Amino acid sequence: MANVRLDKVTKQFGAHTAVRDLSLDIADGEFFVLLGPTGAGKTTILRLIAGLDKPTAGRIVLGGEDMSDWTVAQRDVALVFQYYSLYPRYTVRQNLEFPLKSKVHSYSRAEIDERIERASKILRISHLLERKTDRLSGGEMQRVAIGRAIVREPRVFLMDEPLSNLDAKLREALRAELKDLQMKLGGTFLFVTHDQIEAMSMGDKVGVLNDGQIAQVGTPQEIYNRPRDTFVATFVGSPAMNLVPGDLAGGKVTAIDGKLVVPVNGHAGSAQAGGVTLGFRSEDIRVGPDEATEAVVHDVENHGVEQIVTLRIGGHLVKATVPANVPVTVESKVRFGVDAAKVHCFDAKTGVNLTAG
Amino acid sequence: MAEIVLRDVEKFFGENYVIRKLNLTIQNKEFVVLLGPSGCGKTTTLRAIAGLEEIDRGDILIDGKAVQNLPAGDRDIAFVFQLFALYPHLTAYENIAFPLRATGESRSQIDGQVRAVAKAIQIEHLLSRRPSQLSGGDMQRIAIGRALVRRPKAMLMDEPIGALDAKLREEMRTELKRLHLENDSTTVYVTHDQVEAMSLADRIAIMNEGVLQQVGSPTEVYRHPANLFVAQFIGSPVMNVTKASVQTSGAVASVVVGEGDGSFGFPSELPQKMAAASHGQGDFMLGIRPEGVLVSRQQAPGYVPVEAHIIEPLGAYDIVDLKVGRQFIRARTASGYVGKPGETVYARLDESQTHFFHPATGESLNISFGGA
Structure with a gap:
């Protein structure tokens, strides 16, 4: 296993810059998730590390060695794709053997059998070994595809949205399995996804990518609780963080036409008085008769364990999480307040978080 | 507006049932979501209501009148698909006005209706644009506008926001719900996403392998699932x-x-x-x-x-x-x-x-x- 370092990497396709001067450190044995919307450059980064594309500028370092000029085979990394890419007329065992029979590496029969046995046990596909892959379910196929990566014992696992094509229930189960697998193998995993729940639930570290650049790297808790800018703040978390324009003066932010006033004493950092964007998550809103701000219930979404209530204040909409057993009726009047300790102040122009710590 | 009744509806391909003995009443002004995994028969059911698919047995009644033998055009129902089926060479305005062309109404009457719908769904500023100049969310808003302008008896929607990204889907959910509230249109909505179903529906009808498993309010199906399938299909993380x-x-x-x-x-x-x-x-x-x-x-x-x-x-x-x-x-x-x-x-x-x-x-x- 090995650490991976990207050092000021740029990748251009013609006039389009897919990855821009990007530096990134993935520690040995870390589960690192690259999270971003379509077109952010996630897959390009994976392909650069795998050696399927060459960077326009910058270095890619694996285990301390510059591998910018290495071939795909020399890099010894394993790729798992969204589509299973198995050989359909072959058995699971034959599919697992395939990467062990390349010209670069040759293994003895005993070694091959041992690796297949070990991988199939970890992935719980031992009972499927003699079955042809076109007779497998989606979840089983993706396990076999992952198995094909495991048997190689690569230095790094690269995974490109491997769970996206599975149904919700299976995705949840495989999320936990993959995390468990990574802990057992102690392997370096780089996992790419556009799904913030996948990123939060699996990553030791999450790198949020926007327009070819890293917006923030941190633990799931860090990027959720201390987003560096409005992009990260609204991309991570569901429902998206509420953002409303406000004015900072005298240690208070006044927002929503003067109807919402939140003290930001002590934690607005170096913020200058003036226009800011005030951010707060739905779970940091309290709804109750003694709260300061009046609103009309615009919409109620039943999420089973809780309700997501959209509040309308003049022309502004704000989402609040309310326990399932609290009765809320559309178009009724309610009052709400925001937990002052949990609000964020963002620069109104750049979107950068001005809130300290 | 309309009440839709499905009575003993069946549809099969050879030996295989696509829909089996389906009985379901969608009340006037109700928002009902058909929920289930792919292949469960939900889209076939929706298409059967629209008249895009024939059924082999049973009756489909709209306001008490059997319509299973009527062509789609005579059922007075609007359909919104997952993929924005807009005419690329027409502006948003022309796309919305399109279904009114054949009605023989005057230009000013049509104009009034298009603008009223555009106002309701807040797309007045987009009316002169062509689809290629619109975002995915806006295209779907136009498609919904085109369905609404006919003032149909019922709206049928097949995963209308399934192709949008997560954040936009959240916003569109709220918009669709408000739209329903303001238009009072009987709505049947198909999705495989239980969050969407829970968020939008007055009642959810959960289907699996062509068989209706349970019909109930979001709270009922969440708290009192009738069987293991419903129990594990509704809710995240899974029960x-x-x-x-x-x-x-x-x-x-x-x-x-x-x-x-x-x-x-x-x-x-x-x-x-x-x-x-x-x-x-x-x-x-x-x-x-x-x-x-x-x-x-x-x-x-x-x-x-x-x-x-x-x-x-x-x-x-x-x-x-x-x-x-x-x-x-x-x-x-x-x-x-x-x-x-x-x-x-x-x-x-x-x-x-x-x-x-x-x-x-x-x-x-x-x-x-x-x-x-």
Whole structure:
């Protein structure tokens, strides 16, 4: 296993810059998730590390060695794709053997059998070994595809949205399995996804990518609780963080036409008085008769364990999480307040978080 | 507006049923979501209501009138597809006006209707644009506008926001719900996404393999699932389900999960309740949602020690996999409540949130302990 370092990497396709001067450190044995919307450059980064594309500028370092000029085979990394890419007329065992029979590496029969046995046990596909892959379910196929990566014992696992094509229930189960697998193998995993729940639930570290650049790297808790800018703040978390324009003066932010006033004493950092964007998550809103701000219930979404209530204040909409057993009726009047300790102040122009710590 | 009744509707391809004995009434002004995995028959049902698909048996009634033999154009129903079926060479205005062309109304009448719809869905500023100049969300708004402008008796929607990204989907959910509230149109909406179904529906009809599993309000199907399929299709994370049996020792009842993997205390009435459900002492399937698994860092009465395995921090809360013998049971805890994998914590199953299912049929045994 090995650490991976990207050092000021740029990748251009013609006039389009897919990855821009990007530096990134993935520690040995870390589960690192690259999270971003379509077109952010996630897959390009994976392909650069795998050696399927060459960077326009910058270095890619694996285990301390510059591998910018290495071939795909020399890099010894394993790729798992969204589509299973198995050989359909072959058995699971034959599919697992395939990467062990390349010209670069040759293994003895005993070694091959041992690796297949070990991988199939970890992935719980031992009972499927003699079955042809076109007779497998989606979840089983993706396990076999992952198995094909495991048997190689690569230095790094690269995974490109491997769970996206599975149904919700299976995705949840495989999320936990993959995390468990990574802990057992102690392997370096780089996992790419556009799904913030996948990123939060699996990553030791999450790198949020926007327009070819890293917006923030941190633990799931860090990027959720201390987003560096409005992009990260609204991309991570569901429902998206509420953002409303406000004015900072005298240690208070006044927002929503003067109807919402939140003290930001002590934690607005170096913020200058003036226009800011005030951010707060739905779970940091309290709804109750003694709260300061009046609103009309615009919409109620039943999420089973809780309700997501959209509040309308003049022309502004704000989402609040309310326990399932609290009765809320559309178009009724309610009052709400925001937990002052949990609000964020963002620069109104750049979107950068001005809130300290 | 309209009431839609499906009576004993069946559809098959050769020997295979696509829809089996479907009975469902969609009341006037109601928002009903057909929910299920791919291939469950939900889209076929929707297309049958629209007249895009013929049925082999049964009746489809709109306002009491059988329409199964009427062509789609005579059913006065609007259809919105997942993919924005707009005319690329026409502006948003012309796309919305298109269905009115054949009605013989005057240009000013048509103009009034297009502008009224555009105002309702807040796209007035987009009317002069062509589809290629619009975002995915705006294209779908135009497609919905085109469906609404005809003032149809009912709106049928087939995964209309399935192709949009997560954030936009959240916004569009709220918009669709408001639109329904303001237009009062009878709506049948197809999706495989249970969050969408829970958020939008007055009632959800859950289908699997062509068979209707349960119809109920979001709260009903979430709290009182009729069978294991519904129990595990609704809710995220998925409801924990494990084989279990009842054990009694004196006045104390407990539930043993798995093959003796762990034992949790239950109220002493459990054996009587099982007997009343004519299920005696047999094995059953126990279902409990992650929020029904109560976790404590300290030992407390009724709590048993378990090992925390994987912790998924989801921001507002954590999902913790608890190791109970060889089984895993997922719990929902406050963010950061359990420090790290491998820690010993204490867990209890909240009886008021526990579900009991028949081990062979998967049907609910309708045993409950009140409370939530």
